[in-house]
Amino acid sequence: MTPAESVERARREGRIGANTWIAKGVEIGTNVRIGANARIEPGVRIAEDVLVGANTRIAENVLVATGVEIGTNARIGANARIAENVQIGAYALIAPTAWIERGEYLHGLGMHVWDAYRVGKTRTPTLRYGCVTLPLADWTSEQQRHECAARDPRAREDLARIVRTTRTFFCGKAKKKQ
16 A cells, blocks of 8 residues: 555544644554644654544654554654654654654653653663753753753752653663762
8 A cells, every 4th residue: 555545544534633734655554543733744654553642743754653652742853763552742842863662761741841762873862851852961960050040940950850760761770969
């Protein structure tokens, strides 16, 4: 089945929400549900049994494996790879080239929405807190102070807790406060 036929089949079966835009060349597997107002760019491949929430944006050349759930209002960057049975939270912002494996993704809401995952061929642990995405190693105490002073001074303790949690998740043992 061609990509165009796979999209047409999904539309006929009522599995694509109203006002959803799907580019040419997108491939959609069986039993995929896509919420209203979603936008899916060229070259995206979505396997079977996937749920894509409303208002979600998936950039070009993303691979979404079987059993994935992507929450509402999520943004998935270009060339990202999402492995089988991973759940991406609502309002998630996944960086381009991210490789998200089961058990290697965190998502939460403290004072701001945050996500942690691995990026690129080196699989670098990365943390997005609010509107700032940095490799986990760059979230030093100094960087945390700088970001909080520039954006939201009230978030300092929240950000420090999330950095500690993320380091423990990816590195096994929490690093001492710097």
